[in-house]
Amino acid sequence: MEATASAKYLRGSAQKARLVVDMIRGKDVNQALAILRFSKKRAAAKIEKCMRSAIANANEAAEKANVSIDPDDLWVRTAFVDIGPTKNMRRVRPAPQGRAYREQRHFCHVTISLSNDERPVKGSKQQGSAEAKPAKLAESKKRKRGGAAAAPRAKRVAKKDEPEAAEKPATKKASKKKAKKEEAAEE
Numbered sequence: 001m002e003a004t005a006s007a008k009y010l011r012g013s014a015q016k017a018r019l020v021v022d023m024i025r026g027k028d029v030n031q032a033l034a035i036l037r038f039s040k041k042r043a044a045a046k047i048e049k050c051m052r053s054a055i056a057n058a059n060e061a062a063e064k065a066n067v068s069i070d071p072d073d074l075w076v077r078t079a080f081v082d083i084g085p086t087k088n089m090r091r092v093r094p095a096p097q098g099r100a101y102r103e104q105r106h107f108c109h110v111t112i113s114l115s116n117d118e119r120p121v122k123g124s125k126q127q128g129s130a131e132a133k134p135a136k137l138a139e140s141k142k143r144k145r146g147g148a149a150a151a152p153r154a155k156r157v158a159k160k161d162e163p164e165a166a167e168k169p170a171t172k173k174a175s176k177k178k179a180k181k182e183e184a185a186e187e
Contacts, residue, residue: 003060005050006050028072035082056176082108082109
């Protein structure tokens with residue numbers, strides 16, 4: 001059985017709400033509620049409210065279908081955040097030298113879908129796509145790369161005139177340390 005709940009016109013940007021929703025996607029309901037309760041993000045409280053609404057919707061749908069459902073068996077099947085309107089919530093903020101900065105108040109819409117069906121196994125093979133990926137991978141490994149990646153790298157060869165050039169330290173500190181070691185070895 002699947003149940004959905006959506007919360008519309010939540011204060012805050014969709015980008016910030018997606019950070020919270022990404023933490024709960026695919027988790028058990030109890031685990032997701034714990035994550036939302038102890039998250040420091042401001043959007044977590046409103047998303048938790050939406051999650052509790054989805055659980056209530058699942059219970060209600062189960063009662064109507066005359067089926068018993070255990071809320072502990074539910075898991076977050078899908079959860080996503082859409083951008084809400086900012087058109088009518090534009091504000092002006094005072095700025096230096098008599099100017100004004102436009103400020104937009106962002107809204108978002110959160111949708112959460114819960115299910116008590118079996119979860120798909122991550123390692124299971126799907127028809128068509130599972131066979132296509134290894135073939136593409138093998139094909140891409142056979143292809144030669146072009147451009148700078150294909151060009152052979154020039155190896156540095158120390159000239160016979162300058163034997164110290166091959167042993168030249170990278171930094172001044174390294175050269176000072178090397179000089180001190182040589183002095184200590186001579187003494």
